[in-house]
Amino acid sequence: MAERAIPVSLTRRRRRRGEQLIKVALLLCGVLSVATTLGIIGSLAFETVSFFQVVPVTTYLTGTQWGPTFTPPSFGVLPLVSATVLIAFIGIVVAFPIGLGSAIYLSEYASPRVRKVLKPALEVLAGIPTVVFGYFALTFVTPTVLERIVPGTNVFNALSAGVVIGIMIVPLVASLSEDAMRAVPFNLREAAYGMGATRRTVATRVVIPAALSGIAAGFILGLSRAIGETMIVAIAAGQIPNLTADPRAPMETMTAYIVQISLGDAPYGSIEYKTIFALGTTLFLMTLGLNVASYRFVRRFRERYE
Amino acid sequence: MNAVAVAGKAASSIATGKRAERSLRAMVFTLLLLLCMLVGFVVLTTLLVDVLQKGIGHLNREFLTNLDSRIASRAGIYPALLGSLWLMGLTAAISFPLGIGAAVYLEEFAPRNRFTAFLEVNIANLAAVPSIIYGLLGLAVFVRAMEMGRSILAGAMTLTLLILPVVIVASREALRAVPDYIRHGAYAVGATQWQTVWRQTLPAALPGTMTGMILGLSRAIGETAPLITLGALTYVNFAPTGPLDRFTAMPIQIFNWVSRPQSEYQQVAAAGIILLLAVLLTMNAVAIFLRNRYERKW
Amino acid sequence: MVSEETRVRVDVEALRRGGKGEDELGEPVFQLRDLEASYSGKTAVRGVTMDIPRNRITALIGPSGCGKSTLIRCLNRMNDLIPGAKVEGTALYHSQDLYDPAVDPVEVRRHIGMVFQKPNPFPKSIHENIAFGLRVNKMTDELGHRVERALRAAALWDEVKRDLKQNALALSGGQQQRLCIARAIAVEPDTILMDEPCSALDPIATARIEDLMGELKDRYSIVIVTHNMQQAARVSDRTAFLTAEADEAGHRSGLLVEYDRTDVIFTNPEDKRTEDYVTGRFG
Numbered sequence: 001m002a003e004r005a006i007p008v009s010l011t012r013r014r015r016r017r018g019e020q021l022i023k024v025a026l027l028l029c030g031v032l033s034v035a036t037t038l039g040i041i042g043s044l045a046f047e048t049v050s051f052f053q054v055v056p057v058t059t060y061l062t063g064t065q066w067g068p069t070f071t072p073p074s075f076g077v078l079p080l081v082s083a084t085v086l087i088a089f090i091g092i093v094v095a096f097p098i099g100l101g102s103a104i105y106l107s108e109y110a111s112p113r114v115r116k117v118l119k120p121a122l123e124v125l126a127g128i129p130t131v132v133f134g135y136f137a138l139t140f141v142t143p144t145v146l147e148r149i150v151p152g153t154n155v156f157n158a159l160s161a162g163v164v165i166g167i168m169i170v171p172l173v174a175s176l177s178e179d180a181m182r183a184v185p186f187n188l189r190e191a192a193y194g195m196g197a198t199r200r201t202v203a204t205r206v207v208i209p210a211a212l213s214g215i216a217a218g219f220i221l222g223l224s225r226a227i228g229e230t231m232i233v234a235i236a237a238g239q240i241p242n243l244t245a246d247p248r249a250p251m252e253t254m255t256a257y258i259v260q261i262s263l264g265d266a267p268y269g270s271i272e273y274k275t276i277f278a279l280g281t282t283l284f285l286m287t288l289g290l291n292v293a294s295y296r297f298v299r300r301f302r303e304r305y306e
Numbered sequence: 307m308n309a310v311a312v313a314g315k316a317a318s319s320i321a322t323g324k325r326a327e328r329s330l331r332a333m334v335f336t337l338l339l340l341l342c343m344l345v346g347f348v349v350l351t352t353l354l355v356d357v358l359q360k361g362i363g364h365l366n367r368e369f370l371t372n373l374d375s376r377i378a379s380r381a382g383i384y385p386a387l388l389g390s391l392w393l394m395g396l397t398a399a400i401s402f403p404l405g406i407g408a409a410v411y412l413e414e415f416a417p418r419n420r421f422t423a424f425l426e427v428n429i430a431n432l433a434a435v436p437s438i439i440y441g442l443l444g445l446a447v448f449v450r451a452m453e454m455g456r457s458i459l460a461g462a463m464t465l466t467l468l469i470l471p472v473v474i475v476a477s478r479e480a481l482r483a484v485p486d487y488i489r490h491g492a493y494a495v496g497a498t499q500w501q502t503v504w505r506q507t508l509p510a511a512l513p514g515t516m517t518g519m520i521l522g523l524s525r526a527i528g529e530t531a532p533l534i535t536l537g538a539l540t541y542v543n544f545a546p547t548g549p550l551d552r553f554t555a556m557p558i559q560i561f562n563w564v565s566r567p568q569s570e571y572q573q574v575a576a577a578g579i580i581l582l583l584a585v586l587l588t589m590n591a592v593a594i595f596l597r598n599r600y601e602r603k604w
Numbered sequence: 605m606v607s608e609e610t611r612v613r614v615d616v617e618a619l620r621r622g623g624k625g626e627d628e629l630g631e632p633v634f635q636l637r638d639l640e641a642s643y644s645g646k647t648a649v650r651g652v653t654m655d656i657p658r659n660r661i662t663a664l665i666g667p668s669g670c671g672k673s674t675l676i677r678c679l680n681r682m683n684d685l686i687p688g689a690k691v692e693g694t695a696l697y698h699s700q701d702l703y704d705p706a707v708d709p710v711e712v713r714r715h716i717g718m719v720f721q722k723p724n725p726f727p728k729s730i731h732e733n734i735a736f737g738l739r740v741n742k743m744t745d746e747l748g749h750r751v752e753r754a755l756r757a758a759a760l761w762d763e764v765k766r767d768l769k770q771n772a773l774a775l776s777g778g779q780q781q782r783l784c785i786a787r788a789i790a791v792e793p794d795t796i797l798m799d800e801p802c803s804a805l806d807p808i809a810t811a812r813i814e815d816l817m818g819e820l821k822d823r824y825s826i827v828i829v830t831h832n833m834q835q836a837a838r839v840s841d842r843t844a845f846l847t848a849e850a851d852e853a854g855h856r857s858g859l860l861v862e863y864d865r866t867d868v869i870f871t872n873p874e875d876k877r878t879e880d881y882v883t884g885r886f887g
Contacts, residue, residue: 025407026410029407032470033408033470036443039447044442044443102339105343109336231531255438276535284439493685495737
C-alpha cells in the first residue's frame with residue numbers, strides 16, 4: 001500500500017496578483033457604460049450651459065422662429081420640436097395598429113411553425129438602414145403614393161417621413177407587444193376557450209387587457225424611437241424650420257437640423273456649434289423621459305406575471 | 307374515425323376558439339390581422355423592387371472602383387466602400403474585447419449587488435439613446451477633447467460605444483448558455499475563476515459572442531447620423547489609408563447622392579443601396595451560418 | 605433482521621479485502637465535528653461528527669433530502685460556489701482546518717478531487733480534458749506521460765489510446781465518467797470525492813467503475829455518495845447513514861444517524877432508523 005505524503009499548505013496563493021489585475025480590467029470594461037453615460041451627459045451639458053449663457057432659456061423654449069444662422073438670429077425651438085413631435089406622432093399612429101395587429105396574429109393565431117418563419121421575416125425590416133428608408137420615402141412614397149392621394153403634398157413633407165418611420169418601427173412595437181402577450185399565462189385563455197369563445201374574443205377581451213402594460217411600454221418605446229430618428233427626416237421631411245400642423249408641408253426636425261449644421265463648417269465655439277448641443281440635450285431629455293416611462297410599464301407588467 | 311377521435315377533434319376546435327369563428331365578424335378580424343402582417347412584407351418587397359429597378363443599371367465594376375463625381379454616370383462608391391471597411395474593422399477590433407470583457411465581468415465575476423444592477427440598468431438605457439446623440443458625444447470627446455480629429459478612429463470609437471450594448475447583451479446570453487457543470491468540472495481540478503472563464507467558459511461561448519459581434523456590426527455599418535455629426539465627409543475624392551485619415555462611409559455617400567437635385571443621382575444612390583444591402587445580407591448569412599454550425603445545444 | 609444473502613455477501617467482501625482491519629487505519633483524512641451546512645439560513649445538514657479514514661472507501665447513504673450531497677461538497681469547498689452557503693463546525697483535512705480564512709479553496713480542490721453525478725467532460729478532446737487540470741496546476745512536464753498515466757489508472761487507456769484527439773463527448777457515458785475520474789487523478793490528489801458517480805450509468809458501466817474504485821483505494825481515500833445501498837455494501841469499508849428529520853424547532857434538515865464499518869451497518873446497525881433504511885422498510 002503506497003504511503004502518500006501529507007500534502008503541504010493549502011494557503012499558497014498562486015498567480016493571484018495577475019488575476020486581480022485581470023478582474024480590475026474586466027470591471028473597467030463594465031464601468032465603461034457608466035463612463036459613456038457620464039460622457040453623454042457631460043458633453044451635452046457643457047455646450048448647452050454655454051449656449052444658455054447667450055440665449056435665454058425662455059426664448060429657446062417659447063420662441064416660434066428658428067434661425068441661428070440668420071441676421072438677426074432667432075433661437076425659438078418650437079418649430080423644430082413641433083416638427084419632431086408631429087412626425088413621430090404620425091409614425092406611431094401608423095406603427096401601433098399594424099404592430100399590434102401583427103403581434104396578435106403571431107401570438108394568438110399563428111401556429112408555431114408559421115411563427116418561426118414570419119417572425120424573423122419581420123425582423124428583416126428592423127435591420128434595414130434608415131438611409132434606405134429615407135431614400136424610399138423621398139423617391140417612392142412621396143411621388144408615387146402621396147402626391148396622388150393627398151393633393152397639395154410637397155416634395156418634402158412630414159407625412160411621407162412619418163409614414164415611413166412608422167413602417168420602420170413596426171417590428172419594435174410588434175415584438176414588444178408580442179412578448180407581453182405571450183407572457184400572459186395560458187390558463188387565462190383556457191378558461192375563455194372552454195366557454196366557447198373565439199380567438200378574436202380571447203385576444204381582445206382577455207389577452208390584450210392582461211398584457212396592456214407591456215403593450216403600452218411598446219407604444220412609448222416606439223414613440224421614443226421615432227422622435228430620435230434622423231436620416232429619414234433629414235432626407236424626406238425638409239431642411240427649413242416650419243411651425244405648422246399641416247403634414248403635407250416641409251419642415252425641419254431637431255435631428256435634421258443637427259445634421260444640417262454638421263454638414264456645414266460651423267467653427268468650434270460658434271453659436272451654431274452650441275445650438276446642436278442644446279438640441280441634443282432637448283432630444284436626450286425627451287427620449288430619456290419616454291424610456292423611463294416605458295421601463296416603468298414593463299416593471300408593472302413583470303410584477304403581475306413573474 | 308372512432309368516437310374518441312371525433313370527440314377529441316371537436317374538443318380541440320372548441321379549445322382553440324376555431325369552431326365558433328365562422329361568423330363574419332371573426333373572419334373580418336382575422337383578415338385584418340393578416341393584413342397587418344402583410345404590410346411589412348409589402349413595403350419590404352416594394353422597396354427592394356424599386357431599388358433594384360433604379361440601381362441595377364448603374365451597378366458595375368466602375369461603380370465599385372470609381373471615386374465620386376459631379377457627373378452622375380461616372381460616380382463611384384470606392385472611397386465610401388473603403389471607408390466602411392476601415393470603420394468596420396476598427397470598430398470590431400475595439401468593441402469585441404470591450405464588449406466581451408464587460409459581459410464576462412457581469413456574468414462571471416460581478417457580485418449580485420446594487421452596483422451591478424446599476425451597471426445593467428445603465429447598459430439597457432444606453433441601448434435606447436438616439437444614435438445622433440452618440441455622434442455629439444463623439445464630436446465633443448473623441449474629435450475635440452482627445453484630439454483625434456474627424457478621423458476613422460474617432461468614428462470607430464463612437465460606433466463602438468453605440469453598439470456596445472448589443473454586443474454585451476449577446477455575449478452575456480452566450481455565456482449564460484454554458485452550463486454550470488462545465489465550470490464545476492474545472493473548479494473541481496483546482497482551477498481559479500479566471501482560468502475557468504478563459505480556458506473553458508469563454509471558448510465554449512465563443513460562437514454566440516461572434517454572432518453578437520456580427521449583429522452589432524450590421525447595425526454599425528448602416529449608421530449615418532453619428533458619423534455625419536462627427537464630421538465624416540460627404541464629398542470625398544481620396545481613399546483612406548490610415549486610422550487618422552478623414553473618411554466617408556457607404557450610408558453617408560448614399561445620403562449625399564439622394565440629397566442632390568439632379569435626378570440621375572437617384573439611380574446612383576439606388577446602386578449604392580443595393581451594395582449596402584448586399585453587404586448586410588452577407589453579414590447576416592455569415593452570422594446564421596456560424597450559429598448553426600458551431601453553436602452547441604447543451 | 606437483515607437477510608442471509610446480504611450478510612453473506614458482506615462477509616465475503618471483508619475477506620477479499622485481505623484483512624485491512626480497523627487497527628491499520630492510521631490518521632484519518634477528514635475529521636468532522638458538529639459540521640452544519642446551510643443555504644441562505646436554511647439548514648441542509650447538521651450534527652455531522654465523523655472521522656473519514658485514509659485509503660478506504662467511505663459511503664454516505666440515506667434517503668433524498670438527507671444532505672449527503674451537501675456534506676460531500678463541504679469537503680472540497682465546492683459549496684463556496686453557491687451564494688448564501690454557510691458552513692459551521694469543524695472540518696479538518698490532515699489536521700488542517702479546511703475553512704480557515706487563510707485557506708485557498710482552489711488549492712483545496714487540487715488535493716481533493718471530485719467526480720460528479722452526471723459525467724461532465726469538457727467539450728474538448730480527450731487529451732485536452734486531462735491536460736487542462738495539469739496546465740492550470742503547472743504540472744506540464746512530461747504532459748503526454750501524465751495524461752497516459754491518468755488514463756491507465758482510470759482503466760480507460762486501452763479504449764482511447766488510438767485517438768486521444770477525438771472529442772470527449774463522443775465517448776459513452778461510462779467512458780466519459782472514467783475520463784472524469786482520470787481528469788481528477790491527473791492532478792495527483794490524495795482524496796477523491798464521488799457524488800453518485802454511477803447513477804447515470806448502465807449496470808455494466810457501473811460495475812466497471814466499482815472495480816476501478818477498488819483499485820484506486822490503494823492510492824487514494826475515497827468518499828462516495830450513493831443512493832444505491834447494494835453499491836455501498838459492495839464497495840465501501842465504512843458507511844455513514846444520514847436521514848432527513850425535523851429538529852426541535854420543527855425545521856426539517858439532514859442529520860447523521862449512524863457511522864460504522866459497512867458490515868456492521870448492513871448486518872447489525874445500532875439505530876432503528878438505520879435498520880429500517882437498509883432493510884428497505886422505507887426510503
